[in-house]
Amino acid sequence: MPPMFSARMASPFMLSLAALMFAFIALVPASARAADNEAAKAFVSETSEQALAIIGDKSIDQSTREAQFTALLRAKADLNRIAGFALGQFIRLPTPEQKTEYLKLVENFIVKVYLTRLADYTDQKLTILSSTDKGAKEVIVKSRIEFTSGREPVTVDWWLIKEGDSFRIFDVNVVGIWLAQEQRSTFTSVINSHNGDFNALLDHLKAQIAKADTSGSTAN
Amino acid sequence: MKLLGRVMRVQAGKSIGLGLAFLLSVSGYALMSNVANAAETQAQATDAVSDENDPLEPMNRYFFEVNRFLDTIAVKPVATWYDGVLPGFAKDGVRNFLDNLRSPVILANDLLQGEWDRAGTTASRFAINTTVGVGGLMDPASRWGMAQHGEDFGQTLAVYGTGEGPYLYLPLLGPAPVRDLSGFVVDQFFDPLTYVYWNGPNTVPVARFVLNGIDLRARNLGTLDQIERTSVDYYATIRNLYRQSRLNEINNGETNVDTLPDIDNLNFDTNEPQAVSPTS
Numbered sequence: 407m408p409p410m411f412s413a414r415m416a417s418p419f420m421l422s423l424a425a426l427m428f429a430f431i432a433l434v435p436a437s438a439r440a441a442d443n444e445a446a447k448a449f450v451s452e453t454s455e456q457a458l459a460i461i462g463d464k465s466i467d468q469s470t471r472e473a474q475f476t477a478l479l480r481a482k483a484d485l486n487r488i489a490g491f492a493l494g495q496f497i498r499l500p501t502p503e504q505k506t507e508y509l510k511l512v513e514n515f516i517v518k519v520y521l522t523r524l525a526d527y528t529d530q531k532l533t534i535l536s537s538t539d540k541g542a543k544e545v546i547v548k549s550r551i552e553f554t555s556g557r558e559p560v561t562v563d564w565w566l567i568k569e570g571d572s573f574r575i576f577d578v579n580v581v582g583i584w585l586a587q588e589q590r591s592t593f594t595s596v597i598n599s600h601n602g603d604f605n606a607l608l609d610h611l612k613a614q615i616a617k618a619d620t621s622g623s624t625a626n
Numbered sequence: 627m628k629l630l631g632r633v634m635r636v637q638a639g640k641s642i643g644l645g646l647a648f649l650l651s652v653s654g655y656a657l658m659s660n661v662a663n664a665a666e667t668q669a670q671a672t673d674a675v676s677d678e679n680d681p682l683e684p685m686n687r688y689f690f691e692v693n694r695f696l697d698t699i700a701v702k703p704v705a706t707w708y709d710g711v712l713p714g715f716a717k718d719g720v721r722n723f724l725d726n727l728r729s730p731v732i733l734a735n736d737l738l739q740g741e742w743d744r745a746g747t748t749a750s751r752f753a754i755n756t757t758v759g760v761g762g763l764m765d766p767a768s769r770w771g772m773a774q775h776g777e778d779f780g781q782t783l784a785v786y787g788t789g790e791g792p793y794l795y796l797p798l799l800g801p802a803p804v805r806d807l808s809g810f811v812v813d814q815f816f817d818p819l820t821y822v823y824w825n826g827p828n829t830v831p832v833a834r835f836v837l838n839g840i841d842l843r844a845r846n847l848g849t850l851d852q853i854e855r856t857s858v859d860y861y862a863t864i865r866n867l868y869r870q871s872r873l874n875e876i877n878n879g880e881t882n883v884d885t886l887p888d889i890d891n892l893n894f895d896t897n898e899p900q901a902v903s904p905t906s
Contacts, residue, residue, distance in 0.1 A: 490894040491887075497894065505894070519856040526848075540883045543890065548881070563881055567889075576889060579881065582874025587887070588866050594678075595862035610858045617855060 443537040446545040449573045450564045453482045454532050454549070461521065462528045476517050484567055484574035485513055488586050491576075494594040500604050508604075511611040518618035520585075529554045532562070543568050544576070679792055680865065686795035690861050693797060697843075705843035717841065719763040724838050725774060726755050726762030727819065734816040735777035739785045744878075747772045776875065779816070780809025784876040793865060801868040 460474045479485065489512045490497050500508055535548040547564040563579035577586040593607055600606035680686060709717075729752040736745035751767040751774070758766050768774060783805050784790070791804030802810065814820050823831050857863040 486894050487889065487892055490892055491889060497892075522856055523852055538883055540886065541890065546881060546883055561879070565886070581871075582879065583867060583870045584886075587870065588863060589858075591866035592857060592859040592862040595859045598678075599859075607858070614856065614858055 443539075443545065445571075446537050446547050446566055446573060447534045449566065450547045450549060451532070451534055453478070453575070456482075457524075458527065458530070458532070461524050472517050472521065475521055476513065479513065479517060482575055484569075484576050485509070485516075487567070487574075487576060488512070488516075491586055492589045492593045493597075494590050496594060496597050496602075496604070499597070499602065504604050504608065507608060508611075511608060511615065514615050515611050518615055522618055527551070540565075545573070679790070681792050682794065686793065687861055689795050689797050690864070693795075693800065696798075701839065701843050702847070705840050705847060708840050709844040709847060717844070718765075720837065720841050721845075722755065722759065722765045723762045724834070724841065725765075726752065726759070727834070728776075728817075730818050731813050731816045732775070732777045735779055735782045735813075738779075738782045739777070741777075741878075744775060744777075747775070748777075775878070778806075778809050779812040780806035780872075781876050783809055784872075790869070790872075793869075795861075795865075801865065806872065 456478055457475070460471060460478065463471065466474070486509065489509050492512065493499070530551045530553050533550050533552065535550055537545055537547045540546055545566045545568065547566060549562045549564065551560045551562055553559070560581055561579075564575060565577040565579070565584075566573040567576050577584050579585070596607045596610050597604060712720075729748055733745055733748045733752070736742075736748050751772050754767040754770070754772070755762050755765055758764075765774070788805050790806070793801070793803045794807060796802050796807075799807075799810075819831065819834075853863060853867070854860050
């Protein structure tokens with residue numbers, strides 16, 4: 407059987423067409439990806455600067471700080487998806503009313519918890535290291551926080567979801583710990599240990615928010 | 627919390643029979659799980675909600691409370707005192723000395739994992755810090771670009787493909803799933819000090835264990851308080867933090883994008899009917 411393609415059969419036109427197609431396949435996605443990555447890095451750098459500015463601003467009181475942080479969170483994070491992810495297998499459990507209350511509580515909980523946990527991150531400098539695509543719609547950006555006090559640097563990974571020209575934060579990894587995964591394991595554990603009662607989770611969230619309020623006021 | 631425990635080394639050093647029994651069960655477990663492993667890691671990677679695996683949860687929660695009680699009445703007060711009284715350089719000296727003592731175990735596991743570069747780092751660190759660093763009290767190697775890293779046989783088993791096994795929480799020892807508990811016992815046999823003090827009194831190993839626990843507790847005073855205060859379920863949070871940090875250690879700090887849960891189709895706002903009842 408003769409070969410299907412021989413050098414004689416490939417005309418200069420076909421060759422150049424093939425070359426052109428190759429160039430498109432090889433180059434276009436690569437350049438698009440590189441541009442995306444720069445955008446993702448810029449997004450992380452901008453968002454983290456805004457967050458650190460809010461946390462480090464000594465001139466505002468706690469409630470103003472919470473309000474500013476909430477606004478930033480709503481603009482930059484995919485709160486609905488985070489809240490849904492944190493329910494794990496129980497995502498279809500809440501009634502519409504419970505869901506509305508849950509979403510409100512989760513937002514409040516995240517603000518309180520992370521303002522508390524991040525309170526001592528005030529003398530730092532964030533360096534963006536690299537970014538990796540995860541599938542077509544997600545990007546992981548790696549960064550490192552260095553402290554002027556000489557404390558050991560902390561690695562922070564940002565899991566972003568592409569949304570049009572911009573991004574939304576889905577999860578943040580601090581020294582190897584994904585925060586949304588941590589919340590999911592505790593939320594599902596609470597529901598499980600109360601025989602699937604969704605209200606138990608709502609009560610726990612309310613209790614935690616109240617606790618953060620009291621400890622926050624004594625700390626200041 | 628896992629730091630609370632090196633008490634096992636004393637027991638392992640003393641009761642050889644127990645140690646051997648453990649060793650046998652380790653190899654048996656490793657073999658079994660290697661067979662089942664391909665499927666298991668696949669399932670772990672894809673199933674986002676598989677992180678329960680805690681069949682003895684009531685017992686574990688009980689021991690968790692026991693440890694919290696011990697922590698409140700003994701460990702935390704001593705650690706707070708230690709933290710307040712000792713100057714920073716003295717605490718760093720203690721930490722460096724204890725870390726340096728662990729070098730042989732780290733080296734053995736570096737080698738077993740085929741991490742030749744890291745094994746070289748561990749060996750150089752030990753040589754430099756034991757001599758220039760005055761018996762390990764100082765850590766000049768870190769300043770010369772050879773940073774400290776940890777390894778243990780639990781991680782080595784994981785690199786060989788062994789799954790974590792069911793979660794266990796033990797008094798004093800803290801989180802110790804089957805794989806890591808087995809690794810902990812095996813590590814005692816990699817430690818030259820186990821043989822040095824094999825027939826002698828327990829004083830030195832016990833002192834080492836206690837000092838290690840106190841130092842690590844002192845370093846995490848603020849962190850653990852904060853986690854406890856901001857957790858909806860402290861036990862479940864610690865379980866998840868333990869698992870995630872172990873995974874991070876096993877991967878030597880590299881994030882593997884492919885093992886992250888799939889969130890593409892995750893959606894709150896579908897019109898599907900409500901779940902009738904949850905899984906129990």
